[in-house]
Amino acid sequence: METEIKLCECGKCGLPAPISKRTGQTRRFVCGHNSRTHNHSRGRNKTPEYRSFGSAKDRCTNPNNVRFADYGGRGIKFLFDSFEQFFAELGPRPKGKTLDRIENDGNYEPGNVQWATPTEQLAHRRPYKKAA
Numbered sequence: 001m002e003t004e005i006k007l008c009e010c011g012k013c014g015l016p017a018p019i020s021k022r023t024g025q026t027r028r029f030v031c032g033h034n035s036r037t038h039n040h041s042r043g044r045n046k047t048p049e050y051r052s053f054g055s056a057k058d059r060c061t062n063p064n065n066v067r068f069a070d071y072g073g074r075g076i077k078f079l080f081d082s083f084e085q086f087f088a089e090l091g092p093r094p095k096g097k098t099l100d101r102i103e104n105d106g107n108y109e110p111g112n113v114q115w116a117t118p119t120e121q122l123a124h125r126r127p128y129k130k131a132a
Contacts, residue, residue: 079109
């Protein structure tokens with residue numbers, strides 16, 4: 001029996017398609033190229049930039065996130081189309097800095113995000129509401 005060669009989902013590599021011993025049918029093949037093109041998300045070793053991207057996106061889009069009410073719930077949107085676009089905008093995260101929105105009521109979008117120290121982030125905070 002000849003081994004079938006097909007392109008994986010990334011469209012870049014042609015490797016033998018796995019064949020089910022039970023049914024003899026080929027299975028979908030994914031090499032991982034498409035999930036690691038930027039080399040920031042390998043398994044459990046995600047970079048700080050990739051973790052910031054994922055956390056911000058989750059806060060804005062996942063109603064089950066504990067911080068959703070402060071972000072997506074109040075209309076903050078995550079408008080980056082991809083991690084590559086996010087990384088091109090911000091570059092590597094400097095030590096001691098985290099993701100910050102310049103305009104606190106604005107979206108996570110190009111032109112409104114930066115890496116900032118906790119002190120710098122205080123300038124962009126919403127005012128506290130006094131408890132009655």
